[in-house]
Amino acid sequence: MARVIVLLSGGVDSSVSALLLKRAGFDVVGVHLRMTSLNNCSFQDWLDAKSVAQQLEIPFYTIxxxxxxxxxxxxxxxxxxxxGITPNPDVLCNSEIKFGYVFEKLLRNSDDFIATGHYAKNIDGLIRLPKDLQKDxxxxxxxxxxEILPRVIFPLGDLLKNEVRKIAKENNLIVADKKDSQGLCFVGKIKFRDFLKSFLPPKEGPVYDTYGNxxxxxxxxxxxxxxxxHGFLAPQGPWYVANKDPEKNVLVVAKEGDExxxxxxxxxxxxxYFIELKESQDVLVKIRYRNEFLPAKIYPREKRVILKKKAKVPxxxxxxxxxxxxxxxxxGIIKEAL
Structure with a gap:
């Protein structure tokens, strides 16, 4: 019987993932990742994850x-x-923590699998879009x-979110009606700007329009x-950030419709890359999580993408x-847009 480590966050998605894998005959082990001093909702999530493990009668561990x-x-x-750049902590959480540190710690010297509640498919070692594109x-x-994809399982890839909720309710999981997490990865419900302020205190600077005013x-x-x-306390708004100079602490803004x-x-x-790219080719790209897929041409040797149509400033x-x-x-990580 193959063993699978399920990362139980304390939410409905990972809980149903563990349920489905147990039904499929896997030897399921629940593991909860916790940051005690940083996460103000950590205890409740830990308690929910542990309670689900007890309901499913699977071993449960905390890291x-x-x-x-x-x-x-x-x-x-x-x-x-x-x-002056805007990283994506959730991307790093996946690559560096869940499928990085945790994989190396628990699975590197074994034949076990790792599973999460992500809405994605993994078919033949390639990640594909899920059935529920709204939750993709x-x-x-x-x-x-x-290299680790053959040992990664996404049990929710063929399910819609409402189907996941239904499964949770039908099996009386205590998290069946729990709201989805909206906070920063592992940090909880704190607003990101408030989180940032605790490390980077306010620093007043000027705002100019594209004409230098x-x-x-x-x-x-x-x-x-x-x-x-943002309004920037300026008249004739709304204004949108078009550029910034981190060294001088300057923002340049423009009105909607400005080039x-x-x-x-x-x-x-x-x-x-999961698929080797040698020559230029047509692809679809996303430059923000909630954005639509944009037709584009990729030039992998130059690390360059040209969109078929202009898009909101990356x-x-x-x-x-x-x-x-x-x-x-x-x-990849966006370096510059022209």
Whole structure:
């Protein structure tokens, strides 16, 4: 009987994943990742995860990942914001913690599998779009190592969210009606700006329009991302962040419809491919989690993408993710957009 480590977050998705795998005949072990001092909802999540494990009659263990999270996620995230780019901590949580540190700690010297409640499919070692495209989480999975995919299971890939809820209720799981987590990966319900303020205190700076006119002030370039809407206490808004100069703590803003707010050419770095790309080819890309798929041409040798149509200004530090025929081809970190 194959053993599978299910990362039980204390939510409905991972709980149903464990249930389905047990029904399928796997030897299921529940593991909860916890950061006691950083997560104000950590205890309740731990208690829910433990209670689900008891309901399913599976072993349950807790791993404290606080040191690894601080080193691999928090420190990098804060440094990136300080230098003016906007990272995606959830991408790092997957590649560095769940499918990085935890995989190495628990599975590297075994034949066991690891499973999570992500809405994605893993078929023949390739990640594919799930049935529920509204809950699609493949955008956050592009950075995990290709070599571990044969040992990764996503049990919810063929289910809709309402079907997952139904399964949980039919089996009387205590988390059946629990709301989905909306907070920063492992940190909880704290607003991200409040989280950031505890490390990067406010720093007043000027706001200019694209013609060089001073129109207002801001309280730290690191609190704003390109394309973000804001009033900046300036008249004739709303305004959107079109550019910023981290060294001078300056923001440049424009009104909706301004050419400065749309780009077509994107350069990326830190690329990771699940399918080898040698020559230029047509793909679909996502430059934000909630964005639509954008037709584009990728030039892998140049680490460059040209969109078929201009899109809302991409944000340096965020992920650009590539798809072809419903398969997650790979991704990279946005370096610059022209």
């Amino acid at each position: 404290d990942i606080e040191d690894e999270y601080r080193k691999l996620i928090m420190e990098k995230t804060i440094k990136d914001y300080e230098r 989480q493949t955008y956050f999975l592009w950075k995990i190592k290709k 001073l129109i207002g002030k801001h309280y730290g370039h690191f609190y704003y991302t390109l394309g973000q809407r 400065a707010l749309t780009k077509k050419e994107i350069f990326y770095e830190e690329e990771n 944000t340096p530090g965020q992920s650009i993710v590539f798809y072809k025929d419903s398969i997650l081809v790979g991704g």
